Every structure is written in C-alpha cells, then in structure tokens.
Amino acid sequence: MECHKCGMPITNLFSMNNNRVCTHCTTEQVKAKDKGEIMGKSNQMYQDQLELHNALKIAYEEGVYATFQKKDIGKNRLELIEPSFIEDLGQVLTFGANKYEANNWKLMSSSDVERVKGSLLRHTLSYLKGIEYDDETGFSQLAHMACNLMFLDYFDKNKVRDYTIKGNICQE
Numbered sequence: 001m002e003c004h005k006c007g008m009p010i011t012n013l014f015s016m017n018n019n020r021v022c023t024h025c026t027t028e029q030v031k032a033k034d035k036g037e038i039m040g041k042s043n044q045m046y047q048d049q050l051e052l053h054n055a056l057k058i059a060y061e062e063g064v065y066a067t068f069q070k071k072d073i074g075k076n077r078l079e080l081i082e083p084s085f086i087e088d089l090g091q092v093l094t095f096g097a098n099k100y101e102a103n104n105w106k107l108m109s110s111s112d113v114e115r116v117k118g119s120l121l122r123h124t125l126s127y128l129k130g131i132e133y134d135d136e137t138g139f140s141q142l143a144h145m146a147c148n149l150m151f152l153d154y155f156d157k158n159k160v161r162d163y164t165i166k167g168n169i170c171q172e
Contacts, residue, residue, distance in 0.1 A: 088143035089150070095137050096147075105151050113155050120148035 096105065108116070123134070127141035134144055 085146070088140060089146050091139050092137065092143045092147045095139065106154070108151075108155070110155075113152070116148050116151045116155075120145060120152070123148065 097103070105116075123141045123144040126134070127145065131141060133140055137144070
C-alpha cells in the first residue's frame with residue numbers, strides 16, 4: 001500500500017477524509033492544523049488564542065496567576081443594588097397589583113401625582129416617628145417610600161399630563 005499524499009509505502013494506515021495516509025503525512029497534517037493553517041488557510045483567531053494560552057501557561061508556571069478582567073466602565077452597575085431592597089419594593093408593588101391591578105399606578109393623571117406625593121409624605125413621617133412598618137401591608141415604610149419615589153420618577157420622566165381613561169386605552 002502507498003500513501004495517497006506522498007506515495008511512500010506504508011504499513012500502518014490511517015483514514016483521513018476517506019484517504020489512506022502514512023503516519024508522517026498524518027503528523028504533518030495535524031501540525032498544520034495546530035498552527036491554524038490547515039488546507040492552506042491562515043487562521044488568525046486560532047493563532048491569537050494559542051498565543052494567549054501559551055502566555056497564560058508560562059505565567060502559571062512562573063507563579064503569576066492571571067485574573068479575570070471586564071471592561072465595563074460607564075455601564076450601569078445594577079448589581080450594586082441591594083437585592084433585599086428590590087424584593088421589598090416588589091412586595092409593595094405586588095400588594096398594590098393584587099389590591100387594584102398590575103401597573104394601575106401608570107394610569108394616574110397629573111392631578112393624581114399629588115396623591116402620590118401625599119403618600120410619600122405620610123410614609124416618611126411615619127418612619128421619622130419610629131413606625132417602621134405600614135399598618136395595612138406590614139411592609140416597611142422605606143419600601144413604601146421607595147415605591148412612591150419610583151412612581152414620581154416615572155411621572156417626571158414621562159411628563160405625565162391629564163388623561164381620560166376609555167377602557168384600557170389612555171387618551172389625551
């Protein structure tokens with residue numbers, strides 16, 4: 001038997017792409033693949049990964065350990081928000097959704113915004129008097145204050161004006 005690549009007589013046959021090749025040609029093909037140049041194509045991404053792998057391996061052998069880095073400067077760091085704060089806010093909103101309707105607060109008109117301000121002041125005063133929890137819900141005054149602040153922030157950002165409600169559609 002002869003190798004289909006080099007024509008040399010072979011004793012051990014390998015099947016690569018349905019061709020019979022000798023050990024030498026198989027080794028050369030694997031070497032070419034490792035260099036990222038199989039079938040004459042340069043593979044820059046593979047080369048970059050191989051370079052990084054080798055650099056990390058050398059650093060590890062020298063006792064220098066690489067650390068993970070992520071360039072997220074300027075991005076919103078939502079992971080910095082205390083999870084229990086989000087849960088408390090969610091409890092107040094869930095109570096309101098069960099009592100009224102989910103997102104019912106978004107249907108308020110500009111005249112209703114004054115009621116939200118009143119609610120914020122009542123919860124703030126209760127908190128300042130040392131009353132930590134709301135009588136009706138059992139949730140913290142701070143969670144109710146945060147909820148009211150979220151409503152006011154929404155109204156401010158969306159420039160809430162007077163609306164009349166017809167069915168589920170808000171019309172100016």
